[in-house]
Structures are given as C-alpha cells and as structure tokens.
Amino acid sequence: MSRICELTGKGRQVGHNVSHANNKTKRVFLPNLQNVTLLSEKLDRSFKFRVSTHGLRSVEHNGGxxxxxxxxxxxxLSPRALKVKRELKKAAASA
Structure with a gap:
C-alpha cells in the first residue's frame, strides 16, 4: 500500500540525517497517515479514506x-476520492 494521502496527494519526501559532525545520510520522511471515516452531508453516506493528519485538518477547515x-x-485525489466527487456532482446536478 503506497504512503500517499487520498485527499491531498501528500506523499513521502527524501532528505538527510545530519550528524553533529555534519555527515549526511539519506532518509525518508513519511506522511502521518490515518484511516478515517468521513461523512458526506449531501450524499448522506460515510466514506473510509487513508488521510494525512494535515489533510484531515484541511478538510475540516474547508467545511467538510x-x-x-x-x-x-x-x-x-485518489481514484476512490474521484468516484465520490463524481457522485457529488451528479447529486448536485439532479437536485
């Protein structure tokens, strides 16, 4: 399973461990991913996503x-999130 946020696209970053003697070795910074259930008010359903904590705060800040x-x-967006987005647009068009 890839370490990518399904809502923000945030993935791993590459950097260095730097010692006191300024020796540099490669390392990987992974996003803090959590399995969460988010509720869609327009569709009246809940969806499970693998979201970074940064992305979760952003979703709540933007109104859900x-x-x-x-x-x-x-x-x-991930393919699963795109599917939900299409359902939202379809529901908005029919309402």
Missing amino acids: LDNWLLKTNDEK
Missing part, C-alpha cells in the same frame, strides 16, 4: 468532505 472534494484538483 463535500466542499473539499469539489474545490480540489482531480490530479491530487
């Missing part, structure tokens, strides 16, 4: 899952 998905570019 529905607003976040409609505002975010498709390139950043």
Whole structure:
C-alpha cells in the first residue's frame, strides 16, 4: 500500500540525517497517515479514506468532505476520492 494521502496527494519526501559532525545520510520522511471515516452531508453516506493528519485538518477547515472534494484538483485525489466527487456532482446536478 503506497504512503500517499487520498485527499491531498501528500506523499513521502527524501532528505538527510545530519550528524553533529555534519555527515549526511539519506532518509525518508513519511506522511502521518490515518484511516478515517468521513461523512458526506449531501450524499448522506460515510466514506473510509487513508488521510494525512494535515489533510484531515484541511478538510475540516474547508467545511467538510463535500466542499473539499469539489474545490480540489482531480490530479491530487485518489481514484476512490474521484468516484465520490463524481457522485457529488451528479447529486448536485439532479437536485
């Protein structure tokens, strides 16, 4: 399973461990991913996503899952999140 946030696209970053003697060795910074269940108010359903804690705060700050998905570019979203976004657009068009 890849270490990528399904809502923000945030993935691993590469950097260095730096010792006191300034020796540098490669290392990997992984995002803090959590399995969460988010509620869609327009669809009246819940969805399970693997989201970074930064992404979870961003979703809550922007007014919930529905607003976040409609505002975010498709390139950043996972295939599962894109499917939910299409359902939201379909529900909004029919309502």
